[in-house]
Amino acid sequence: MQKPVRISPSILAADFARLGEEVSAIADAGADFIHVDIMDGHFVPNISFGPSVTKAVRGYTDKPFDCHLMIAPVDPYIGDFVDAGADIITLHQEAGAHLHRSIQLVKSHGIKVGVSLNPATPASTLEDVMDEVDLILVMSVNPGFGGQKFIPSQLAKIKTLRGMIDASGRDIDLEVDGGITPETAPLVIEAGADLLVAGSAAFKGGPEHYAANIKALTGRA
Secondary structure (H helix, E strand, O other), rough: OOOOOOOEEEEEHHHHHHHHHHHHHHHHHOOOOOOEEEEEOOOOOOOOOOHHHHHHHHOOOOEEEEEEOOOOHHHHHHHHHHHOOOOEEEEEHHHHHOOOHHHHHHHHOOEEEEEEOOOOOOHHHHHHHHOOEEEEEEEEOOOOOOOOOOOOOOOHHHHHHHHHHHHHHOOEEEEEEEOOOOOOHHHHHOOHHHEEEEEEOOOOOOOOHHHHHHHHHHHHO
């Protein structure tokens, strides 16, 4: 059953010169989670930041930290991000040879685990781990950079995953990341998503606009 729509603003689009204050402001404006995009310059063609920055801004809100690790190999860094304050660690199906092992490593730290699928990766690759995951993240752009345009073919994948989640009977969040705007958000929600990642669309205009931005994306009062 699809949950109420929630939002996880990506701090990749925040003002890095005042990142702690940005985290606090977006949380106060109605964010449900804080999305932390970690890029290694290897698995994806960009570098963002690591566990030290994550830990530094952790104290600015009690909202759950939704840490999306675009790292390969990912296993050696999982403990560092747990120590930095991650509440959920999402790793990529494509980033290593042993997805189940990586999932179990995250769970061994007592936090939630998500798996992300790149645009060319089919939903069927998760069939054998549906009993293990807490979150599935559909990338609706190719990971590595903010501000990209939404890839419409991912709507069919979202619908497929919605069916897989409902059939599992488990409490699994279905998250979508990439090109989420007031125009594309209703499409992914209709397809079955219940957690939206938004960067540019959430942070545009400065803190006085954050609440209105979130409302425009989620449709909630």
